[in-house]
Amino acid sequence: MKHAQPRLDRLGAYPFERLARLLDGLEQPAGLKPIDAGAGEPRLPRPAFVDEVLNRSLDGFSRYPPSRGARFLREAAARWLMRRYDLPRVDSDTQVLAANGTREALFAVAHALVNPEAGKLRPTVLMPNPMYQIYLGGAVTAGAEPVLMPCAPDTGFAPDLDAVRDEDWARAAFIYVCSPSNPTGWVADAAWYERLLELADRHDFFIVADECYSEIYRDEPPLGLLEACARLGRHDFSRCLVMNSLSKRSALPGLRSGLIAGDARLIARFAKLRSYTGPATPLPLQHVAAAAWADEAHVQANLATYRESLDAFFAEWGEGAPPAGSFFVWLEVGDGEAFARAAYARQAVTVLPGGYLGAEDARGRNPGQAFVRAALVDGPGAAAELARRLKTVRL
Numbered sequence: 149m150k151h152a153q154p155r156l157d158r159l160g161a162y163p164f165e166r167l168a169r170l171l172d173g174l175e176q177p178a179g180l181k182p183i184d185a186g187a188g189e190p191r192l193p194r195p196a197f198v199d200e201v202l203n204r205s206l207d208g209f210s211r212y213p214p215s216r217g218a219r220f221l222r223e224a225a226a227r228w229l230m231r232r233y234d235l236p237r238v239d240s241d242t243q244v245l246a247a248n249g250t251r252e253a254l255f256a257v258a259h260a261l262v263n264p265e266a267g268k269l270r271p272t273v274l275m276p277n278p279m280y281q282i283y284l285g286g287a288v289t290a291g292a293e294p295v296l297m298p299c300a301p302d303t304g305f306a307p308d309l310d311a312v313r314d315e316d317w318a319r320a321a322f323i324y325v326c327s328p329s330n331p332t333g334w335v336a337d338a339a340w341y342e343r344l345l346e347l348a349d350r351h352d353f354f355i356v357a358d359e360c361y362s363e364i365y366r367d368e369p370p371l372g373l374l375e376a377c378a379r380l381g382r383h384d385f386s387r388c389l390v391m392n393s394l395s396k397r398s399a400l401p402g403l404r405s406g407l408i409a410g411d412a413r414l415i416a417r418f419a420k421l422r423s424y425t426g427p428a429t430p431l432p433l434q435h436v437a438a439a440a441w442a443d444e445a446h447v448q449a450n451l452a453t454y455r456e457s458l459d460a461f462f463a464e465w466g467e468g469a470p471p472a473g474s475f476f477v478w479l480e481v482g483d484g485e486a487f488a489r490a491a492y493a494r495q496a497v498t499v500l501p502g503g504y505l506g507a508e509d510a511r512g513r514n515p516g517q518a519f520v521r522a523a524l525v526d527g528p529g530a531a532a533e534l535a536r537r538l539k540t541v542r543l
């Protein structure tokens with residue numbers, strides 16, 4: 149295909165397509181109720197205010213939604229950021245954009261930040277390995293070379309900044325950070341962010357922080373990148389963009405609404421790209437989103453359920469402890485694909501092989517290979533049952 153974009157050929161099939169192929173032809177045992185812990189899709193009830201706000205906003209379906217997000221939504225998002233991260237000021241006009249769910253924004257941001265003609269050598273985009281696969285898709289299609297930072301048990305799954313070669317820092321366009329991490333549950337601390345910001349200044353690159361699990365945590369609310377900036381006196385958030393989502397925080401994955409915030413220069417560039425691509429959430433749904441950012445009661449109720457689910461899982465599983473953040477358990481099982489097939493065929497449980505969330509490094513090793521990821525999204529009873537069934541599958 150002479151005229152088709154060849155960069156797409158460098159991407160593999162998406163993890164859930166691979167999972168469907170892996171399980172194709174296997175039968176689940178009759179008599180066992182299936183448990184689907186494969187996808188990270190919150191399944192808690194929607195907050196009570198959603199229906200009421202939607203019903204009084206229906207006229208908005210007759211208007212095109214602005215691609216930056218309506219002012220009322222950007223203001224609600226800015227207020228949430230200031231409250232949550234104790235920030236003195238976030239300007240909803242210049243420092244905030246709405247996203248149509250963060251998935252599209254995490255992909256598209258690479259197309260706003262990578263300059264494929266920057267020099268003789270291809271620019272790099274750094275990312276954790278394993279990772280949310282959208283990072284790989286964004287980097288590759290934008291013409292950058294992905295540089296993978298291994299996240300292994302010996303460093304508590306922190307992306308290993310020391311594993312990056314100087315020449316890869318030197319041509320870095322930006323880095324994707326995911327804290328709390330999908331899939332490992334790692335959470336960045338102030339020292340890690342400080343080191344990263346120092347590297348970004350030294351090597352002149354940007355930081356894109358995916359914080360969509362920020363409201364699901366074990367102990368303290370995780371530090372955010374904008375908060376880390378403010379603590380270091382970087383009140384303009386220079387070099388930094390964060391993304392957050394109502395999909396996980398408010399258990400509204402079908403709302404397709406998230407926020408993008410940070411450095412006004414980067415927001416302006418990204419807004420320009422988005423004025424052409426036009427990923428806008430319908431106006432009635434933007435009203436629901438604004439109401440969701442303004443309410444914390446439902447977030448606290450959801451958090452309590454996730455904590456109970458994680459505790460229930462580990463009480464049955466018998467070793468390890470809940471992750472610092474996210475609703476995922478990341479289990480070392482030997483061979484992730486073999487385990488996933490056995491869990492499906494013997495216990496009617498769907499989990500995702502960890503290798504599908506990783507990529508092979510320069511030495512041909514995929515750090516997710518020996519793991520599976522299970523999402524605890526169906527409440528404590530299901531989480532305990534999941535652990536009981538998975539225990540019988542351990543190879």
Ligand SMILES: Cc1ncc(COP(=O)(O)O)c(C=O)c1O
Pocket residue numbers: 188248249250251252254280326329330358360392393394395401405406
């Ligand atoms: C790490 C991570 N980032 C971003 C997203 C995207 O979520 P959404 O597009 O619903 O905001 C997900 C969803 O699974 C995720 O796991």
